[in-house]
Amino acid sequence: MDAPISYPKSDYIETDTGNKVSRRATISGPQNIILGGKTVISNGAIIRGDLKRTGPGHAVVISLGRYCLVGEGCVMRPPYKTYRGNFNYYPMKIGDHVHIGAGSVVEAATIGNHVEVGKNCVIGKFTIIKDCAKIADNTIIPPNTVIPALALFSGSPGRFIEDLPESTQEMVESRTKSYYTRFQPLDR
Amino acid sequence: MAPSIDYHCPCLASSPAPPPPHLPSSSYSFHPLHELFFCEECDAVRCNRCVSVEVSGYYCPNCLFEVPSASVRAEKNRCARNCFMCPNCRNTLSVVPSDPPDMDDGRGSTAALNAVGEPPFFLYCNHCRWDSAEVDITFEKPTGLAAQLQKHEDSAPDSLEFERLKEHFEPFLRASSSSALAGPTPASHSHHAHVNPITAAASSALARDIPGVAKYAPHPRGRRDKGPRDEMSEYRSRVEVGGTSAMGEADVDFMRRIEEESEVAAVEQRWANSWATSLRTSDLKPLRIPLHSKKSKRCPTCRHILIKPEQKAQSVRFKIKLVAANYLPSMTVALPRPLDIVRRGARPPADDPSGTPGLHAGSTYPFQIALTNPLYDPIQVRLSVQRQIPPAVSAAAAAAATEGGATEKSRRPPFAVSLPSSAFPIAAFAEAWEYEDDEDMFGVDGDEFGLESRDGRETQGKAKSKTVGVLEKRANVTIVGGEVVIGKDARGEVKFNMLVSYTYRSDDALPEDEVRGTPSRTSKAPEMKTFSFSTAVNLGPVVPREENRMDTD
Ligand SMILES: [Zn+2]
Ligand SMILES: [Zn+2]
Ligand SMILES: [Zn+2]
Ligand SMILES: [Zn+2]
Numbered sequence: 212m213d214a215p216i217s218y219p220k221s222d223y224i225e226t227d228t229g230n231k232v233s234r235r236a237t238i239s240g241p242q243n244i245i246l247g248g249k250t251v252i253s254n255g256a257i258i259r260g261d262l263k264r265t266g267p268g269h270a271v272v273i274s275l276g277r278y279c280l281v282g283e284g285c286v287m288r289p290p291y292k293t294y295r296g297n298f299n300y301y302p303m304k305i306g307d308h309v310h311i312g313a314g315s316v317v318e319a320a321t322i323g324n325h326v327e328v329g330k331n332c333v334i335g336k337f338t339i340i341k342d343c344a345k346i347a348d349n350t351i352i353p354p355n356t357v358i359p360a361l362a363l364f365s366g367s368p369g370r371f372i373e374d375l376p377e378s379t380q381e382m383v384e385s386r387t388k389s390y391y392t393r394f395q396p397l398d399r
Numbered sequence: 400m401a402p403s404i405d406y407h408c409p410c411l412a413s414s415p416a417p418p419p420p421h422l423p424s425s426s427y428s429f430h431p432l433h434e435l436f437f438c439e440e441c442d443a444v445r446c447n448r449c450v451s452v453e454v455s456g457y458y459c460p461n462c463l464f465e466v467p468s469a470s471v472r473a474e475k476n477r478c479a480r481n482c483f484m485c486p487n488c489r490n491t492l493s494v495v496p497s498d499p500p501d502m503d504d505g506r507g508s509t510a511a512l513n514a515v516g517e518p519p520f521f522l523y524c525n526h527c528r529w530d531s532a533e534v535d536i537t538f539e540k541p542t543g544l545a546a547q548l549q550k551h552e553d554s555a556p557d558s559l560e561f562e563r564l565k566e567h568f569e570p571f572l573r574a575s576s577s578s579a580l581a582g583p584t585p586a587s588h589s590h591h592a593h594v595n596p597i598t599a600a601a602s603s604a605l606a607r608d609i610p611g612v613a614k615y616a617p618h619p620r621g622r623r624d625k626g627p628r629d630e631m632s633e634y635r636s637r638v639e640v641g642g643t644s645a646m647g648e649a650d651v652d653f654m655r656r657i658e659e660e661s662e663v664a665a666v667e668q669r670w671a672n673s674w675a676t677s678l679r680t681s682d683l684k685p686l687r688i689p690l691h692s693k694k695s696k697r698c699p700t701c702r703h704i705l706i707k708p709e710q711k712a713q714s715v716r717f718k719i720k721l722v723a724a725n726y727l728p729s730m731t732v733a734l735p736r737p738l739d740i741v742r743r744g745a746r747p748p749a750d751d752p753s754g755t756p757g758l759h760a761g762s763t764y765p766f767q768i769a770l771t772n773p774l775y776d777p778i779q780v781r782l783s784v785q786r787q788i789p790p791a792v793s794a795a796a797a798a799a800a801t802e803g804g805a806t807e808k809s810r811r812p813p814f815a816v817s818l819p820s821s822a823f824p825i826a827a828f829a830e831a832w833e834y835e836d837d838e839d840m841f842g843v844d845g846d847e848f849g850l851e852s853r854d855g856r857e858t859q860g861k862a863k864s865k866t867v868g869v870l871e872k873r874a875n876v877t878i879v880g881g882e883v884v885i886g887k888d889a890r891g892e893v894k895f896n897m898l899v900s901y902t903y904r905s906d907d908a909l910p911e912d913e914v915r916g917t918p919s920r921t922s923k924a925p926e927m928k929t930f931s932f933s934t935a936v937n938l939g940p941v942v943p944r945e946e947n948r949m950d951t952d
Contacts, residue, residue, distance in 0.1 A: 325715070335525075341463075342715045353490050353526040359460045359691060360713045368490040368526040371460060371691075377706055378433045378722050380715055 220396035222254070231394065236281075243272035247307060249391050250279040259288045262300045272300070276307035276324065278387040283313040290318045290336035290354075301337070308387040312348060323360070325383040343379045347372070402732045402766065404897075405429035406723065407933035408446035411699060417785065420894040420935035429935040432730075435723035436705040438698040444723050444932060450696040450705060457690045458712035461491050465712045466690055475552070477687035479545045485524035486668060486683035492522040492531070494541045522685050531685050545687055552687075557674030560637050567634050603631070650678050728770045728780060728825060728901060732936055734758075735767060757942045761887040765866035765880055766938055772825040772875040778901045781822040782879070785896035785933060814941075816895050817882045819868050822902075828875040885941060893938040900931040 223231045228248035236252045238244065240260030252258065258281065260272045272289050281287060289300045305322040312330035319338040322328075326340050329348035336354040340346070344358045347365035358364055361379055363372045376382070407417040407429055418425040427448065436445040457466040459478035466474070483492040496516025519537035522544075523530045531537065538544055552558055657663060664680045676682070696706035707719035758764055772778050871878040883893055905928045 341713050351526075355493060355525070356491060357461050357463065359458070359463065360715050362460070362691075368488055370489050374694075376434045377708075377717060377720055378724060381724070382433050 215393045215395050216390070217395060217397045223251075223396070229391075240269075240272060242269050245271055245274040247274075247276040247279070249277050250275050250281075251391065251394055252281045253283040253285070253313070255284040256281045257286045257288075259286075262289050262291070264299055264301070265297075271302055273303045273305075275305045276309065278308045278384075278391055279305060280310040280387070280390060282311050282315065282330065285311050285313065286316045287311075288316070288318050290320055292336070306342070308384050310383075310387060310390070318354075325380050325387075327383060343375060343383065345375060345379075402734055402939055403431075403937050404730045404732050404768070405935045405937075406432050406435055406444065406727070407896075407935065408435060408444050408449065410446065410449040415933070417896050417933040417935065420896055420937070421891065425935070432724050432727065433722070435727075436696065436698075437721050437723040437726045438701060438703060438705060439721065440701045440703045441698060442930065443698075443700075444727070445696075445698055445705060447696075449699050451699050451702075453695045453697065454692040455695045455708055456693045456710060456712060458693070459688060460691045461688050463713055471690065474545075474549070475558075475687075476690050477545075478690060479549070479687070481542065481544050482688040483522055483544070483548075483685040484688050485527060485529050486686055487529040487680070488524060488527040490524050490526040491688070492524055492685055494520050494538075494544065495523045495530075496520055496541070497537075529683075534681060534684060536685065548685065548687065551684075555674070556638060560674075563637055564634065567632075571631055604634075607631075653678060725773050727930075727932060728772050728778065728899070730771075730899075730934070731769050732938065733767050733769075734764060734938060758883070758885055758893055758939055759942045760885055760889045760944045763882060763884045764938070765882050767870060767878055767880050768936075769876055769878045770825055771828075772877075773828055774903055775827050775829070776904045777827045778825050778903045779822045780825060780877070780899065780901045782818045782881075783820075783898045783900075784816050784818060785898045814883055814885045814889055814893055817867050817884075818897070819879050819881070823869045823877060823879060824872075825877040826872065826875050883938060888944065889941045890943050892940050895936055897934045897936050898931060899934060900929055902927050902929045904928075 222235065223233050225231050226246070226248075228246075230246040230248060230250045230252070232238065232246075232252040233254045233256065235254040236256040236258070238252070238258050238260065240263065243260035243263050244258055246252075258273060263270055263272045273287055275281070287303065289303045291298065291300045293299075301320060303317070303319060303321070305319075306324035306326070308325045309322055309328070310326075311317060311328045312332065314330055315328055315332040315334065317328070317332075317334040318336040319334045319340060320336075322334075322340040323342035323344070325343045326345070328334060328340075328346045329350060331348060332346050332350045332352070334340070334346070334352045335356060338352050338354065338356045338358070340358045341360040341362075343361045345363045346352065346358070346369065347363065349367075350365050350369040351367035352358070352364065352369040356369065358369075359371075361375045361377075363375055364370060365372050409415050409417075410428070418428050420429065430446050434447065436450060437443070438445055454468075457468060457471050457476075458464060459466065459480065459482055461482040462478065462480050464478070464480055466478075470479070481494060484490070485492050497519055518539050519532075520539075520541045521530050521532040521537045536548075538547060654663070662680055663678055664676075664683055668680075668683060669676050669678075693708045693712060694706070695704060695708065697704055704719050705721045707717060708714070709716045709718060768782070770780060866880045866882050868880060869877060870880045885893065905926045
């Protein structure tokens with residue numbers, strides 16, 4: 212009963228590991244970005260892999276796990292701070308089965324597995340989101356916030372609302388897998 | 400709201416009949432399947448409202464420190480490390496040194512992570528820019544702040560009063576908990592054991608002080624043991640109630656002189672306090688962050704554990720997790736594109752971004768229910784509409800229901816629901832069914848609905864129309880069709896109770912592996928069991944007639 216989510220085949224590039232990246236997404240510094248496989252980067256998303264620590268060579272700036280979704284128009288930007296007088300960017304690590312809703316801006320340090328971030332959220336710098344947490348639509352998470360496992364946060368600033376059900380992991384996993392399965396090109 | 404099916408938990412009610420689904424109060428009795436538990440011992444569904452909950456560990460939601468239960472009480476259930484909440488906006492506060500923080504990003508949050516600057520230190524909110532220096536709270540060292548603040552807390556009048564209350568009730572609590580231990584045998588005291596002594600003490604005190612308030616008794620048939628409530632002496636508070644009139648006048652005076660509303664602390668900023676506090680924003684104090692807990696859950700009847708989390712605070716795994724989704728078939732309901740709407744050229748429900756299909760009064764709509772079997776054995780399922788009011792018209796088909804309470808009868812004319820009348824099978828769950836990019840997973844489209852369905856004709860039989868019956872079977876999912884006829888003057892939402900009965904092979908004797916591996920039913924005649932549960936199906940709001948006409952213009 213779940214309707215397919217169709218896209219014109221030419222709009223997305225599919226990698227060997229099943230990642231689907233929109234041609235209309237802005238991927239800066241792709242050599243510094245890791246996608247775990249079966250992860251979808253939607254139209255208009257901006258991923259700033261170019262904002263890396265000062266120094267030569269390349270380092271992982273943003274990594275996403277398997278079955279992730281970066282929604283339309285999202286901005287993924289590594290967090291930064293000035294430490295002992297030196298300005299620097301710090302890497303952003305995102306686990307498996309993480310969906311980020313359309314129009315959200317993410318500057319988190321780490322996001323665990325099975326996390327849902329709603330639409331139009333702002334996830335402030337160095338935020339840590341633990342496994343199976345959920346951020347409701349339109350939530351503003353200020354910098355340095357810690358969001359515990361299985362917690363629902365909502366509001367501006369985002370606050371703890373309630374504990375999520377014990378079966379959240381299974382629910383999120385089946386949703387992210389189903390999304391990927393339904394996300395298919397129109398012309399095969 | 401998209402169409403939905405919620406599952407009923409009777410919550411130990413004597414009658415298993417579900418409440419009428421359209422009453423607002425009924426929402427407490429119906430839950431999404433994934434929020435429910437299942438007690439194998441009682442063979443019953445349990446929910447968060449009826450399970451008994453025990454704390455299995457405490458942790459700070461900000462620093463994630465796991466606090467030993469021994470220190471939780473002394474630290475008043477709040478983080479005793481360096482975690483504080485902004486009294487203005489409830490964001491987490493940062494410790495910042497006095498030298499001006501780098502404003503390189505205009506938000507001043509950069510110094511927070513490494514407070515190595517000059518004392519005095521203060522707490523700063525990087526969301527609303529509140530800082531503790533505003534209320535004269537500063538620190539010489541950036542560590543051990545909670546201990547410094549707790550000193551203030553402990554000398555506050557509300558804290559002193561609470562200590563006094565505790566002292567007053569302590570002997571009573573000790574007496575009642577020891578009598579509970581010495582009392583009845585474990586088997587018979589199951590219901591009484593979890594009336595915790597604090598509830599009992601509070602209820603006794605209330606019953607004595609307020610005439611007409613009955614003593615809290617969760618199970619009236621329990622023994623009326625004469626509690627030691629009469630032996631309790633009267634409590635004398637530190638502060639005389641009503642003696643605050645001077646403060647009241649000061650408040651009035653303050654309110655007369657305010658120039659900006661922001662000078663007055665909002666109710667939300669004050670009401671978490673157990674004491675009447677100052678009205679002034681300038682008096683708000685940083686709050687130590689309340690601890691969170693991990694919880695175990697038990698069946699309220701047999702006390703078996705249904706949920707037992709792993710010890711580690713941030714682990715999302717469970718040592719025991721008996722959830723209803725592993726026992727009952729999961730169901731989703733959808734409204735495919737109805738033919739009459741297609742003809743009128745209105746937007747099909749599936750394309751409506753709001754997910755509101757809009758059922759037009761006076762029309763007939765097919766709907767589909769997809770049932771997924773979580774068991775390693777096939778099941779037989781039977782669906783029926785549960786009527787809320789006695790069937791006045793006995794001639795009505797068994798599967799038809801009339802809706803609407805007595806008071807609303809005139810305004811809410813009935814709608815009638817048809818469901819497949821015979822039982823239908825759902826294949827067993829097998830790990831191999833799980834996913835992988837299979838196009839067939841998509842199910843039936845609106846257009847090929849019903850008529851062309853391969854499996855459809857077998858079971859349609861005497862069903863009212865071709866839309867009612869089994870539409871599709873694949874893997875451990877069976878999709879059945881139903882139909883709803885909406886009265887000409889219908890309003891409100893199309894909601895009805897549906898009884899689901901499924902028959903499964905009871906495999907008590909077989910180890911799980913064997914059941915999983917072989918579908919053989921040869922060795923022994925399997926014992927068949929039937930389990931029934933109620934649901935509330937919500938197909939969505941009815942679009943009344945008037946709007947209907949406007950739509951088509
Ligand atoms: Zn219940
Ligand atoms: Zn803490
Ligand atoms: Zn604040
Ligand atoms: Zn039980």
